Amino acid sequence: MIPTITLAIDPSLAAHRAEIGYIWRTLLTGMGYGWREQPWDSERVTIAYTAGPAQPPPAQIVIHARPDRWANPAQARLLGAKQWDGYDLPLLAGDQANAQPATSNGTLHIPDDPIFAAFWLLSGYEEEQYPTVKHGYRDLTGAPMLEQGLLRRALASAVGCWLADLLQHYGLPPGLPRWPNGAELAATCGHDVDYPEVVRWLEPLRILLRQGARGLGAAVDVISGRRTHWHFRSWMELEERIGARSAFYFVARQGSLLEYATGLPDPFYDVQAPHFRALFHELSAAGWEIGLHASYRAYTDRTLFAAERVRLAAASGQPVDGNRHHYWHLDPHQPEQTLLMHEQVGFRYDASLTHNRYLGWRRSSVWPFFPWHRGLRREIRTLQLPTGWMDDHLFGQKPFNPGDRQTLLGELRETVTRQGGLLLVDVHDYVYDDRLFPGWAATYRALWEDLAARGRVWFATPATIAEHWRQRAAQIAAASEGLGP
Template sequence: MIPTVYLAIDPLLTSHRAEITYTWRTLLTGMGYSWCERAWGEAPVTIAYTTDPAHTPPAAMVINARIERWRAPAQTRLIGSKQWHGYTLPLLADDQSTGQPIVANGCLYIPDDPIFAAFWLLSGYEEEQYPVLKHGYRDLSGTPMIEEGLLRRALVSAIGCWLAERLEQFGLPSGIPRWPNGAQLAATCGHDVDYPEVVRWLEPLRVIGRQGLRGLGAALDVIRGRRHHWHFHSWMDLEERIGARSAFYFVARKGSLREYATGLPDPFYDVQAPHFRALFRELSNAGWEIGLHASYRAYSDRTLFAAERAWLAAASDQSIEGNRHHYWHLNSQQPEQTLLLHEQIGFCYDASLTHNRYLGWRRSSVWPFFPWHRTLRRSIRTLQLPTGWMDDHLFGQKRFNPGDPHTLLTELRETVTRQGGLLLVDVHDYVYDDRLFPGWAATYRELWETLAAQGRVWFTTPAAIAHHWIRRATQIETASIGLNG
């Protein structure tokens, strides 16, 4: 039985109804509640979302809707964070920095409009304020997301957890579980397959570039053919010992050194080659997922993008359900246009929304979600699995993520555990060898071993997680009434 939240939305918010109902559906789905929307003033409700807290229908909870923000979301700014009942929540400009929810006459009054804050973060208004760098990356230098470590706090799913706890205080049962078999969180890895076959004359230069003269011995080993990047079995063995499964994302478009030198950095391997076809059979037979690593310019060409999926499906003899973009390369000005392509091409899920430089959750949620399309004013039907950590964040991008790596990953793990979310990480295929990439594989192994020892973790593939979340969301929606755009 799914507990139900009875909700009424102020009629004065009608012009923003599509955005508001999307946000409520997304939060309530994450929280595990069905919904029943009631007409304003028709009957008592669990939550009244109102522009005027002094005039509402009877409700257990009244949330102050800031209509001026809904009218001009691009004008909003994040200035920091606030603490409500132990949760770190967003502090937007003009919020009451010391304001707290208050209980009066048995009703909880909530200021500052956390519902708008959730929408604003989840739909990308926050990130678009920052300068665009090469490859479409964003520069968050000096922002509260970086200075206060808010990317690692998942502010949107924190809002959902905070609301759920308040509902339970008012006597509503807990929402249905997010994960199966009593799991507290889900965890999986997507291995981007960028460089599985070493270029013997090139890789020694890269090793020296990373390690300096300390890497001379490893560089010589590469030249002599003693060290390589073909470590699929090594990753499988590591994960098998923990009881985990993961995905390997392959680029179906073959690039070249010449293209790389001229600014088109697609990998050089050929998924149609016999040894890759044999690898695909071995991976799938053992329970690992094969996904697409969309090429650098796939986001700009729907025909090419769809063809890449078809090429990989033919080479692997598998249905390709998931995607992650090479270099995280989306339409930098309108990411939702790339996300819409995923729906049009038929992907079950995508895992491309993260920051190349920064550890944490780009859209501030550890819960999977269906992204918002601003122009169409609806959710995109391809699920987004939020990626929280890429291996390079703690190595090549370490200057942007200062601090002890163990402490930073512990913070991520604790955020996901408390919020009951998904810890999806990106560990590249070629970083297993400790001589070539000191500490890279060991960091991943330690994180996964710590999670396994912690217990109540659902280790499985990204596709299995996506299918579970979609089934759960459908179950909740089927039991619900209203909140239609």
């Protein structure tokens, strides 16, 4: 049985109906509640979302909307976070920083419109305030998200958690569980397969650049062939001991050193080679997922993008349901256009929305979600699995993420645990060897072993997690009425 709320939306907000319906559906789905939308003149509802000054219907909770923000979302600015009932919620310019929800005549009134704030973060308006640099990355220098550590606190899904607690305080039962078998959170890894085969004369130079003179022995080992990047079995054994399964994302477009030198950094391997075909069989037979690591320029041409998916499916003999872009390379000016392309190509999920430099959740959610397309004014049908940590955040990008590695990852873990979310991480295929990449695999191993020891974690492949969330969302929608455009 899915608990259901009744909700009335002020008709004066009709111009923003598509956006408002989307964020309410997204939040309530994450919370595990169905909905029954009621007319504004109803006798009584659970929640009234009012723009004022018209009197809202009798309600247990009245949320005061900000029509000015809905009319001009690009003008909103994030100042930081505010504490409401123990949750970190978004604080936007113009909010009453010290204001708290207040009860009047038995109704709880909520100021500052946290519903809009969740939409604003989830739709990418916050990140657009900052400059785009090489590869389409955002430079968050000086941003509250970075300076106050808010990327690691998932402010959008925090709004949903806080609202769910309020509903339970007013007598509703807990929502439909997010994860199977009583799990508090889900966890999975996607290994980007970038350099599984070393170039013997080139890789030693890269080792010396990373490690200096300390890497001389490892460089000699690579030249002699004693050390390689081919560690698929190593990752499988590590994860198997914990009871986990992950995905390996392969690039189907074969690049070259010449292209790399001229600014097209696609990997050099051929997924149709016999040893890759044998690898695909080994991975899939043991329960690991094979996904696409879309090439650097895949986002520029839907036909080529679709051909990459077809090529990998043919080589692997497996369906390719999921994707992550090489270099996180989406359309740098309109990422939603790339997200729409995922739907057009036919992916069930994507896992490309994160910051290359910064640890945490780019769209401020630890819950999977269907992204919003502003031009079409509808949600995109390819599910987004939010990635929280890439291995390089704590190594090559360490200056942007100061602090102890385990402490930073512990903060991610606690956010996911408290919000009942998904911890999806990106650990590259080639970083297993501790001589070549000191501490990289060990950091991942320690995090996964800690999660396993704590219990109540659902380890599954990204595709399995995505399919579970899609089915759960469909179940909630089928039990609900209203909130359409």
